[in-house]
Amino acid sequence: MASRTKPREKSSSTDAKPAKNGKSVVSGRGNTGVNAATDYIELFRQMYLIREFELACGENYSKGLIRGFLHLYIGQEATGVGAISTLRADDYIVSHYRDHGHALARGLDVNRSMAELFGRATGLSKGKGGSMHLFDAAKGFMGGHAIVAGQLPLAAGLALAQQYQKTDALTMCFFGDGSTNQGVYHETLNLAAVWKLPVLFFLENNMYGMGSSIERVRAGGIDFYPGMATYGIPAAEVDGMDVLAVKEATEYAVDRIRKGDGPQFIEAKTFRFTGHSLADGQKYRGQEEVKKWEQRDPIATFPEKLIKMGLASSAKIEAVKAEVSKQIALAVKFAEDSPEPDISELFTDVFA
Amino acid sequence: MPEIAVRQALKQGLEEALENDPRVFMMGEDIGEYGGAYAVTDGFLKKFGPERIKDTPISEQAFVGAGIGAAAAGLRPIVEFMSISFSLVAFDQIVNMAANLRYMSGGRISVPMVIRAPTGAGVQLAATHSHSFETWLAEVPGLKVVCPSNPYDALGLMRSAIKDDNLVFVAEPALLYGARGEVPDEYYEVEIGKANVVRSGTDITLVSYGYGMRSVNTAADVLQQRGVSAEVIDLRSLSPLDLDTVLGSIRKTNRAVVVDSARRKGGVMAELAADLQQLASEWLDGPIMRVGSEDVPWPYNRGLEQAALTDADDVLNAVAEGYGL
Numbered sequence: 001m002a003s004r005t006k007p008r009e010k011s012s013s014t015d016a017k018p019a020k021n022g023k024s025v026v027s028g029r030g031n032t033g034v035n036a037a038t039d040y041i042e043l044f045r046q047m048y049l050i051r052e053f054e055l056a057c058g059e060n061y062s063k064g065l066i067r068g069f070l071h072l073y074i075g076q077e078a079t080g081v082g083a084i085s086t087l088r089a090d091d092y093i094v095s096h097y098r099d100h101g102h103a104l105a106r107g108l109d110v111n112r113s114m115a116e117l118f119g120r121a122t123g124l125s126k127g128k129g130g131s132m133h134l135f136d137a138a139k140g141f142m143g144g145h146a147i148v149a150g151q152l153p154l155a156a157g158l159a160l161a162q163q164y165q166k167t168d169a170l171t172m173c174f175f176g177d178g179s180t181n182q183g184v185y186h187e188t189l190n191l192a193a194v195w196k197l198p199v200l201f202f203l204e205n206n207m208y209g210m211g212s213s214i215e216r217v218r219a220g221g222i223d224f225y226p227g228m229a230t231y232g233i234p235a236a237e238v239d240g241m242d243v244l245a246v247k248e249a250t251e252y253a254v255d256r257i258r259k260g261d262g263p264q265f266i267e268a269k270t271f272r273f274t275g276h277s278l279a280d281g282q283k284y285r286g287q288e289e290v291k292k293w294e295q296r297d298p299i300a301t302f303p304e305k306l307i308k309m310g311l312a313s314s315a316k317i318e319a320v321k322a323e324v325s326k327q328i329a330l331a332v333k334f335a336e337d338s339p340e341p342d343i344s345e346l347f348t349d350v351f352a
Numbered sequence: 353m354p355e356i357a358v359r360q361a362l363k364q365g366l367e368e369a370l371e372n373d374p375r376v377f378m379m380g381e382d383i384g385e386y387g388g389a390y391a392v393t394d395g396f397l398k399k400f401g402p403e404r405i406k407d408t409p410i411s412e413q414a415f416v417g418a419g420i421g422a423a424a425a426g427l428r429p430i431v432e433f434m435s436i437s438f439s440l441v442a443f444d445q446i447v448n449m450a451a452n453l454r455y456m457s458g459g460r461i462s463v464p465m466v467i468r469a470p471t472g473a474g475v476q477l478a479a480t481h482s483h484s485f486e487t488w489l490a491e492v493p494g495l496k497v498v499c500p501s502n503p504y505d506a507l508g509l510m511r512s513a514i515k516d517d518n519l520v521f522v523a524e525p526a527l528l529y530g531a532r533g534e535v536p537d538e539y540y541e542v543e544i545g546k547a548n549v550v551r552s553g554t555d556i557t558l559v560s561y562g563y564g565m566r567s568v569n570t571a572a573d574v575l576q577q578r579g580v581s582a583e584v585i586d587l588r589s590l591s592p593l594d595l596d597t598v599l600g601s602i603r604k605t606n607r608a609v610v611v612d613s614a615r616r617k618g619g620v621m622a623e624l625a626a627d628l629q630q631l632a633s634e635w636l637d638g639p640i641m642r643v644g645s646e647d648v649p650w651p652y653n654r655g656l657e658q659a660a661l662t663d664a665d666d667v668l669n670a671v672a673e674g675y676g677l
């Protein structure tokens with residue numbers, strides 16, 4: 001059995017209490033982070049922002065304005081938002097090709113993110129990277145990486161630098177269930193554990209790697225966290241559809257890393273509601289399964305919970321939604337109106 | 353003759369082998385239930401069952417290596433990479449294991465295996481997903497590398513590759529899966545290591561392969577309108593390389609341009625150009641001209657990507673620059 005971090009059972013947020021002043025502060029320590037979520041409404045706003053962003057991406061992909069491969073984060077919003085809300089500005093984030101959610105939760109500029117997907121000069125990387133390769137070094141967002149599991153050692157290296165520089169900053173590394181079948185997954189976990197690197201391995205277990213359900217491609221079932229015992233890495237499982245549970249579990253792990261305990265591992269059970277990419281007809285799974293998970297859609301369940309707990313009115317929720325929708329519409333307009341990069345850009349940025 | 357797409361031609365070659373040889377089986381990511389990222393293996397799982405159509409974990413190094421082992425033990429595996437860009441994580445198995453086994457075992461162990469992979473840039477997949485590693489692999493002794501540009505060659509080369517007792521890497525230009533062409537009903541093979549003169553001419557030799565054939569064929573059309581007769585050669589095999597066919601052509605035309613849709617730098621066309629320069633110098637009226645994609649990582653933006661990618665204008669410019677035609 002793996003050693004596990006505090007929320008031993010699937011973390012549940014039912015006991016989350018509103019703060020005395022009624023402002024429901026959920027993030028405690030040191031949350032000076034980039035776009036840090038300071039209250040429940042902000043968590044919801046971020047999740048909704050991601051959802052609307054992704055819907056707009058899908059739409060503009062159909063129009064041919066976004067091209068290449070497009071992997072949406074729809075369904076997994078609670079995971080990225082909950083996890084990233086615990087970080088500080090000096091922490092790093094490393095992601096994979098399903099990176100829009102992580103980028104927005106980190107507070108990357110919505111307009112420039114959309115423009116990058118449109119391949120425009122105003123994009124985060126001047127249109128050179130596209131959907132699968134979002135970067136914003138100034139915000140510690142060290143990339144979407146599109147070779148499965150390729151981002152893991154990069155995260156270890158960033159953490160190595162943080163350790164070397166004697167900071168208490170950390171690196172949060174996102175990866176999917178499918179990526180754990182790459183050899184470099186094992187190599188990185190071992191390296192990080194041996195060197196006690198300040199890295200949080202954050203597995204978003206959405207049950208599928210492209211068209212392959214975990215059961216078909218992994219020995220040992222659908223739970224990954226028990227395997228961390230092999231490395232002596234403390235590991236926890238959390239309900240990835242519950243943003244507060246994710247936040248709580250992540251806060252605990254982050255705290256331990258900052259104290260110098262070395263790497264931690266969190267496995268969030270989550271689900272992507274759409275296909276692997278926009279090219280995926282989803283022949284490999286039934287709609288019933290998707291429907292079942294959709295009932296736990298954080299975009300619907302979280303505001304319901306907030307209203308029930310008396311932390312938000314439905315008017316407030318609607319106002320947030322309206323504001324976000326406007327922001328996304330503006331982002332699409334910004335991207336559409338932005339110029340294409342100059343052809344001379346082809347030859348820049350190759351060398352330092 | 354029926355007209356089919358490259359995708360169907362490849363599928364036909366694979367299907368025949370699966371039907372006729374029980375030693376043949378396939379492995380790859382999402383080739384079964386998903387039907388293959390480029391739908392080449394669509395329907396195979398149903399037809400041949402999970403014993404022979406094996407969906408793999410995302411473990412390229414392991415399943416390529418396992419293919420090599422199975423081949424060494426007498427099976428004839430066909431392994432698919434979802435993209436040639438993902439082959440990089442398995443290069444050790446391909447280069448160190450597969451390519452060396454026969455030599456290191458003093459000729460006692462062979463690796464009768466096919467590796468297939470979509471290759472090339474052009475669909476805005478950006479730097480990590482647009483590689484053309486066939487040009488790297490062609491340098492490795494002990495490997496054969498082919499790259500079809502049309503359905504006829506796709507089927508003929510696939511048949512030869514599966515029959516071959518060595519590891520044959522079939523690089524399938526991702527942009528050409530839908531390209532159509534005639535394929536005879538009668539059985540035929542395309543010999544590995546044999547280039548094809550796809551258009552004969554007298555004034556200049558244009559050599560390419562795979563997606564690069566698009567550019568040279570278009571350039572040849574334009575030259576024709578200008579009254580310049582181009583001989584067009586499709587290498588089809590990058591290793592072994594058919595120097596003789598190209599030399600024979602240059603002896604006639606005295607001019608040559610070699611064209612790659614992969615990056616210009618290094619690679620198999622650099623090798624070809626160097627050899628031609630040495631072996632054909634007495635017949636040449638000018639330098640062997642080289643055309644290839646820009647020496648930069650592949651950008652996502654369409655305009656930038658198209659600017660980087662070899663096209664017919666690049667070929668025509670080289671023809672003009674090198675030979676004033």
Ligand SMILES: Cc1ncc(C[n+]2csc(CCOP(=O)(O)OP(=O)(O)O)c2C)c(N)n1
Pocket residue numbers: 098146147148175176177178179180206208209210276381410412434438441
């Ligand atoms: C080395 C490598 N092999 C294959 C792929 C193609 N590919 C991209 S994403 C993916 C599935 C990954 O699944 P998972 O890690 O579970 O992440 P998810 O997409 O579910 O978020 C595959 C097979 C790749 N990009 N890199």
Ligand SMILES: [Mg+2]
Pocket residue numbers: 176177178204205206207208209210
């Ligand atoms: Mg997954």
